[in-house]
Amino acid sequence: MKLQQIVETVLSRAVIDRNDKTIAWIDTKNIGHKYLINEMSDDLYYGLAGILIFFIELKKNGINLNKNIIDLLDNTIKKRIISNTSTFHSDHGAILGFSSIIYAGMYASKSQMNLKFINHEELVLEQLFNIKNDVYSLDFIDGLSGTLYVLSKKFKLDGDRAILKYIKNLSEEIIARVDEVEVAGLAHGMAGIYLSLSEYYGINQENKLKKIIKYLIQKENKIWNEAVNEWRDLRGVNDYTKRWCNGSIGIHFVRRKVSNEHKELIDNLSLKMSLKSIKRSAFYVEKSNLCCGRVSEIFLDEVKHDLSTKSPNFSDSLDNNINLGLFSGITGLGLAILKSRNQFIPNILLLELPNEN
Numbered sequence: 586m587k588l589q590q591i592v593e594t595v596l597s598r599a600v601i602d603r604n605d606k607t608i609a610w611i612d613t614k615n616i617g618h619k620y621l622i623n624e625m626s627d628d629l630y631y632g633l634a635g636i637l638i639f640f641i642e643l644k645k646n647g648i649n650l651n652k653n654i655i656d657l658l659d660n661t662i663k664k665r666i667i668s669n670t671s672t673f674h675s676d677h678g679a680i681l682g683f684s685s686i687i688y689a690g691m692y693a694s695k696s697q698m699n700l701k702f703i704n705h706e707e708l709v710l711e712q713l714f715n716i717k718n719d720v721y722s723l724d725f726i727d728g729l730s731g732t733l734y735v736l737s738k739k740f741k742l743d744g745d746r747a748i749l750k751y752i753k754n755l756s757e758e759i760i761a762r763v764d765e766v767e768v769a770g771l772a773h774g775m776a777g778i779y780l781s782l783s784e785y786y787g788i789n790q791e792n793k794l795k796k797i798i799k800y801l802i803q804k805e806n807k808i809w810n811e812a813v814n815e816w817r818d819l820r821g822v823n824d825y826t827k828r829w830c831n832g833s834i835g836i837h838f839v840r841r842k843v844s845n846e847h848k849e850l851i852d853n854l855s856l857k858m859s860l861k862s863i864k865r866s867a868f869y870v871e872k873s874n875l876c877c878g879r880v881s882e883i884f885l886d887e888v889k890h891d892l893s894t895k896s897p898n899f900s901d902s903l904d905n906n907i908n909l910g911l912f913s914g915i916t917g918l919g920l921a922i923l924k925s926r927n928q929f930i931p932n933i934l935l936l937e938l939p940n941e942n
């Protein structure tokens with residue numbers, strides 16, 4: 586498994602416009618047995634925001650690319666924001682929505698990179714503030730709670746009153762609809778909702794919030810299966826997998842973070858539950874991306890990582906993995922390799938920021 590190979594693959598597929606100073610990729614998604622071909626979107630999961638973070642980390646870790654990829658990405662994102670041509674897989678959500686650009690901006694700033702697109706964030710926020718929320722789910726990945734999570738982090742950095750007003754209303758909308766969520770997990774389930782509410786709780790320590798967070802944790806506990814030490818994926822998939830998106834890896838990230846930051850919100854038993862789940866002998870989805878594959882384990886402090894012996898299929902998966910995205914494809918594998926060499930790389934799977942802790 587070679588990082589160099591990943592970098593070369595990503596660069597060789599780039600389409601660079603030297604006059605316009607922009608960069609683009611053709612994004613190929615394998616859906617069922619069909620391939621879907623599009624210009625790469627701007628979000629963190631499949632798109633430019635994730636690719637940008639990968640290249641920022643390459644640079645910070647001393648890997649010289651001899652190309653001004655970060656400037657090209659910055660300029661491309663900036664132009665798309667200004668001309669209102671950014672594309673996302675959803676309007677809301679931390680990873681597929683508008684707020685993934687806000688997160689990438691915070692990541693770049695915290696990495697001491699002076700990027701130009703950040704000066705135009707107001708335009709992104711303006712669009713976000715104008716969305717009619719009621720047709721969106723509460724999901725972390727592409728719904729209201731993901732937006733609440735990112736903007737709560739943003740408020741903690743800049744103290745923007747307009748954001749505070751927005752997230753106050755958003756948290757109330759989420760609380761009013763909280764029983765819509767029936768499944769476990771970070772991307773589409775309860776863990777994503779209580780993660781976001783507890784991030785907002787760091788700004789507004791209301792008793793009402795505390796109660797809802799505890800209620801959601803208990804509700805999620807009820808669908809844990811003691812016989813296999815795991816939550817079942819209830820989205821119709823009906824299996825027990827250790828995914829980041831809908832399994833115990835994501836849930837444990839969330840529970841550990843909540844416990845570290847706000848001990849009063851979570852009991853020891855709930856934390857032990859997710860710890861047991863990540864330590865059980867695992868069944869993984871055989872897709873080596875950060876979302877659904879075992880590679881997300883690299884970000885768990887509790888598991889010993891050894892990419893060379895534990896994951897013999899990683900290099901095969903590079904050949905088969907035609908997607909480039911940070912959560913969906915090979916740049917995520919690349920970030921995981923960097924993480925296995927440098928423990929200080931933030932946990933992207935919780936949308937942590939550099940030097941946050």
Ligand SMILES: [Zn+2]
Binds near residue numbers: 828830831876877878
């Ligand atoms: Zn997944």
